[in-house]
Amino acid sequence: MTKKTIASRILQIIIVLFGIGFLTFGLTYLAPGDPVKAMYAANGNVPSEEVMEAMREKMGLNNPFPVQYFNWLFSCLHGDLGTSYSLNKPVVTVLLQRLWPTLELTLFSMFLMLAVSVPFGVLSAVKRNKAADYIIRAFSFVGVSLPSFWLGVMLIYIVALKFKLLPVISSDTGFKKMILPAVTLAFSMTAKYTRQIRAAVLEELHQDYVVGARTRGLKESTVLFGHVLPNVLLPLVTLLGLSFGSLLGGTAVVEIIFSYPGLGNLAVSAVAARDYPLIQGYVLWVALIYMVINLIVDIAYEKLDPRTKVR
Amino acid sequence: MRDIQKILAFCKNHKQFTVFCILALVVIGAAVFAPVIANHNPYEAVIAKAEQPPDANHWFGTDKLGRDLFSRVIYGTRTSLTSALLLVVITLFAGSALGIFAGYFGGVTDSVIMRISDVMISFPGLVLAIAIAGILGPSLLNAVIAIVAVSWTKYARLARSLVLRIKHKDYMLAAVLTGSKTGYILRNYICKMTMPILIVTAATDMGTMMLEIAALSFLGFGAQPPVPEWGMMLSEGRAYLQTAPWMMFFPGLAVFIVVAVFNLLGDSLRDILDPLSD
Numbered sequence: 001m002t003k004k005t006i007a008s009r010i011l012q013i014i015i016v017l018f019g020i021g022f023l024t025f026g027l028t029y030l031a032p033g034d035p036v037k038a039m040y041a042a043n044g045n046v047p048s049e050e051v052m053e054a055m056r057e058k059m060g061l062n063n064p065f066p067v068q069y070f071n072w073l074f075s076c077l078h079g080d081l082g083t084s085y086s087l088n089k090p091v092v093t094v095l096l097q098r099l100w101p102t103l104e105l106t107l108f109s110m111f112l113m114l115a116v117s118v119p120f121g122v123l124s125a126v127k128r129n130k131a132a133d134y135i136i137r138a139f140s141f142v143g144v145s146l147p148s149f150w151l152g153v154m155l156i157y158i159v160a161l162k163f164k165l166l167p168v169i170s171s172d173t174g175f176k177k178m179i180l181p182a183v184t185l186a187f188s189m190t191a192k193y194t195r196q197i198r199a200a201v202l203e204e205l206h207q208d209y210v211v212g213a214r215t216r217g218l219k220e221s222t223v224l225f226g227h228v229l230p231n232v233l234l235p236l237v238t239l240l241g242l243s244f245g246s247l248l249g250g251t252a253v254v255e256i257i258f259s260y261p262g263l264g265n266l267a268v269s270a271v272a273a274r275d276y277p278l279i280q281g282y283v284l285w286v287a288l289i290y291m292v293i294n295l296i297v298d299i300a301y302e303k304l305d306p307r308t309k310v311r
Numbered sequence: 312m313r314d315i316q317k318i319l320a321f322c323k324n325h326k327q328f329t330v331f332c333i334l335a336l337v338v339i340g341a342a343v344f345a346p347v348i349a350n351h352n353p354y355e356a357v358i359a360k361a362e363q364p365p366d367a368n369h370w371f372g373t374d375k376l377g378r379d380l381f382s383r384v385i386y387g388t389r390t391s392l393t394s395a396l397l398l399v400v401i402t403l404f405a406g407s408a409l410g411i412f413a414g415y416f417g418g419v420t421d422s423v424i425m426r427i428s429d430v431m432i433s434f435p436g437l438v439l440a441i442a443i444a445g446i447l448g449p450s451l452l453n454a455v456i457a458i459v460a461v462s463w464t465k466y467a468r469l470a471r472s473l474v475l476r477i478k479h480k481d482y483m484l485a486a487v488l489t490g491s492k493t494g495y496i497l498r499n500y501i502c503k504m505t506m507p508i509l510i511v512t513a514a515t516d517m518g519t520m521m522l523e524i525a526a527l528s529f530l531g532f533g534a535q536p537p538v539p540e541w542g543m544m545l546s547e548g549r550a551y552l553q554t555a556p557w558m559m560f561f562p563g564l565a566v567f568i569v570v571a572v573f574n575l576l577g578d579s580l581r582d583i584l585d586p587l588s589d
Contacts, residue, residue, distance in 0.1 A: 012429075015430075016429070016430050019427075019430040020430065023430075024442060027442070027443060027446045027447075028446055031446040031447065031448075032447075032448060141571070141574075141575075142571075144574060145518060145522075145567055145570040145571035145574050146567055147522055147525055147526070147542075147563060147566045147567060147570070148526075149525075149526060149529045149542070149545060149546075149563075150545060150559070150563030150564075150566060150567065153545070153549060153552060153559050153563070154559070154560075154563070156552065157552055157556055157559070161552065161553055245436075246436070246437070248438060250437060252437065252438070252441055252530065253526050253529065253530060256529075256530060257549070267438070267441060267442075268441065268445075268530055268531075270445075271441060271442065271444075271445025271446070271532070272445070272531065274445075276446075279442050279445065279446065282438075282442075283438060283439065283442050286438050287438075
């Protein structure tokens, strides 16, 4: 990628962030429910109408929409996403606290996913229409239709309650807390990727260069691992970046099931408490992380693909 | 008579599709005939019979309020199918309409619609759906709106690319030259050419849409009690996992089976219409 395209991508990220910001701010502005009431209710008291009115005035909630929006935008640009109503802490601090556990979980489940789907996908393609292929395809089909929230709870029931192998709740620290949530997250993705890799390997096996390599008398394993696999895995890098986004969203469900202290869990409780600054902050952050990672992935792709250097 | 023979011949040639079609009809039948199949009232709470394991009377056991779980799962089919169907139909029409407008008119319309779609696509869908559903307030309809808001872009892109493919064909130019009105062209040429592909895409999306609605309901942003909805039943049963695992097991199994049936149906439908893709 040239410097120019990278710059235009960064510009695009900024535009999208403005769009997302406007969207979430507009939505919270239009939303039913009174944030001042919700804020006091979260702290457990119900003050008189005058006190609440004074608070609304102080928070600028009585200003017209454009004024509120530009005030919000102005402080956003200074890195201040406001104060969480329900937790009474700056949104940025809260988000930073919860960011790492979610990233850790996402990366670990991606690792699990690749560790299973690459060998399975290749095996399934090589043994096409044999027993192994049918078993793997059945498994990947189950994975696509299985609701993650159900799988998660069933895993808790079987692994944690029946056999007591792992902790039920993942709020304590340590590596063990991540295993069940990561397996749950990885499951449906593994199924999708196994299918993708199978289809890609099958397609590559029909290419002329494979026939050429075989007629040159190369071993089948050399053809597969030296020639086919690099061609299959390279486009996968882009897909991985895109999956990262659905993972960030999917963690919400899984984090709730396992009481995992991550961003998704935080977002769901923020929504339940009508904690608007926190919701806005969360949406903006996830958007930013997702887009930056996809930019990095695209740059990495060009570095990995030798064909782009020739041009 | 000949029609029946034709259908039978089609079924014989596409056995896989026929089997999944019958399974889907069974699921739809369960929803339509829910009052006949269910052996209890799904809303009737008998506290004395709370958390009973499955037996001859309560096939799937009872929940925390003593409601019959089998009847609730059967009635849940109605909730799931209607909301998924509503979701798919709205997404299909909103997305296709915007995509067709963008593709056909081009220019400013195209840029505005496609830039909005870019914003939506460069963003994890469920995150925004959670935010929208939460902000609008929890209800099944709002969950549907939230998912529509994040999934229309896929149809808009597809419809736009289809329109661009046929826009400059000779018969389109002929239609314009002979003075056909824009509305007539959109209805009789563009819609007729694009809709089959878009509808097949929508059919294959049914299963995914069901899963997303169930996920939002599970988080508490979809169906509200006492409506029998599988995702919500799962979240109700979660607290009783240790003492009453059947409260989780059966609604989850129902989601899995129904989603699997619709995914398989979608896959085989695509195989029939597009035999080249494997």
